Amino acid sequence: MKAFRCRSCDNPLYFENSRCVSCGTRLGYSRDERLIVPVDDAGRYTAADGTPWWVCRNLTLSGCTWLAPVEGGQCFGCDLTRTRPNDDDAVGLRQFWAAERAKRHLVAELDVLGFPVVGKHQDPVDGLAFDLLSSVAESVTIGHADGVITIDLAESEASHREKLREQLDEPYRTMLGHFRHESGHYYEWQLVGTGERRARYRELFGDETRDYQAEIERHYAEGPPAGWEASYISGYATMHPFEDFAETWAHYLHICDTIETASEHGLTTVGTVTSFRHFRDVVVGIWVPLAIALNMINRSMGHDDLYPFVIPGPVLDKLEFVSTLAGAARRDGADA
Numbered sequence: 008m009k010a011f012r013c014r015s016c017d018n019p020l021y022f023e024n025s026r027c028v029s030c031g032t033r034l035g036y037s038r039d040e041r042l043i044v045p046v047d048d049a050g051r052y053t054a055a056d057g058t059p060w061w062v063c064r065n066l067t068l069s070g071c072t073w074l075a076p077v078e079g080g081q082c083f084g085c086d087l088t089r090t091r092p093n094d095d096d097a098v099g100l101r102q103f104w105a106a107e108r109a110k111r112h113l114v115a116e117l118d119v120l121g122f123p124v125v126g127k128h129q130d131p132v133d134g135l136a137f138d139l140l141s142s143v144a145e146s147v148t149i150g151h152a153d154g155v156i157t158i159d160l161a162e163s164e165a166s167h168r169e170k171l172r173e174q175l176d177e178p179y180r181t182m183l184g185h186f187r188h189e190s191g192h193y194y195e196w197q198l199v200g201t202g203e204r205r206a207r208y209r210e211l212f213g214d215e216t217r218d219y220q221a222e223i224e225r226h227y228a229e230g231p232p233a234g235w236e237a238s239y240i241s242g243y244a245t246m247h248p249f250e251d252f253a254e255t256w257a258h259y260l261h262i263c264d265t266i267e268t269a270s271e272h273g274l275t276t277v278g279t280v281t282s283f284r285h286f287r288d289v290v291v292g293i294w295v296p297l298a299i300a301l302n303m304i305n306r307s308m309g310h311d312d313l314y315p316f317v318i319p320g321p322v323l324d325k326l327e328f329v330s331t332l333a334g335a336a337r338r339d340g341a342d343a
Contacts, residue, residue: 008112008264010271011043022115023108025062025072035062035074036111038083041118043072051078068100069107084111087126089136092143092160099141105163106139109183113190116264120281121333122194127154135193149185151192158185176242178315184257191256192249198332199252211325212248212255222247238321255325258316259286262294262326265314269297286330287323294318 011020018029020043026033035046037060046052050062052074060074063082073082087110092099117124127134138157140147147159161167162182172180199208209215223246231242239245244254262280266289269275275297280289295318302312318326 008115008268008271009041010268013043014045022112023070023072025066025070033062034072035060036072036115037074038115038118041115044074046074049078065107069104071107071111073111083124083126084114086128087114087124087135087137088139089127089155090138090140092139092141096141096143098143099160102141102160102163103139105182106158106160109181109186110137110139112183112264113186113260116260117190119267120260120263133197135190149189151189151196154193154196156186156189156193158182158189178241184261187257187260188253190260191253194256194332195249195252207328208252209248211321211328212251215248217247219247219249236317237319240316240318240322240325251325252329255322256329258318258322259326259329261314262290265301266293266297280330281333286327290318290323290326 008022011022011024012018013020013027013030013032013034015032016027016030018027020027020034022036022043024034024043033046033048033050034043035050035052036042037044037052037054039054044052046062052060052062054060060076061078061080063071063073063075063085064079065071065081065085069085071082071085073084075082085107088107092103094100114124125134127136132154134154136155138155139160140157142159142161147161148157149159149162150157162180162185168180168182171177195208199205226243226246231239231245235242235245239251239254240258241254244251266275266277266280270277275293277289277293280286280293283289298314302314305311305313
């Protein structure tokens, strides 16, 4: 995440700021400029080309500070949300705030890395949408199907996540992590395709035509196979090639975002991971030393490791493959 600063007083800003705490300037996030910009008392911002923008109508509903193209309208990020809690669901609406925050973080990173974000309101067949559902009254299963990512809003509650994390023996569980993982299923569907790219995918992750339901049942009955740590980023990744890819994709996003944040705040001299020819060089030369340092900092504060994972050689190969998909997406778009 970039280190944003107020254009009016140069005070540091967080990505979620709707107002500068130093000078009081109202703020909005310009997705086109990838910057936090000042808005007037009416919530309006005029871009350099003269185009007017307004702060999203969902500022008070979900904390959204993104700019919308019409006054009283909602932004692109909010357009991606297909379903949200009912207005009378106080618990769900409180949890919705945290989910929308994580979703905006995901979309901003995808923009930086060059992955196309096309909503179902733009492309009903291949577009992306989110169902952010309250499990107050009914059970919700997190997942992806045909471009729709479903998130259980209860995952915004730390006590709920920690209970499930312990039950499932997971080293890590966050709302942003769910968004990243499930987006991996979407981008595999959109970007891996056929031909040489699919062949390489199968070399690395396995045959995705294996019966998914049968593999789920096997995984929860038997657990991950012995020695899985030598070839997978997590035990969950051993379930099926779909899950292996999604887990690897999520870690690619974890690594890219954390390195950018560290660089923006002076903790490393690396500007952007996209400047490296091979992503494995980023992991070995930048990420592993940084992750060790961050883990030790967390331990110094009495917390668990920030990044409780080991990256073996086969996972480096998988991460390298995932890193090539942004370029593939740009080429595919140019050929369309």
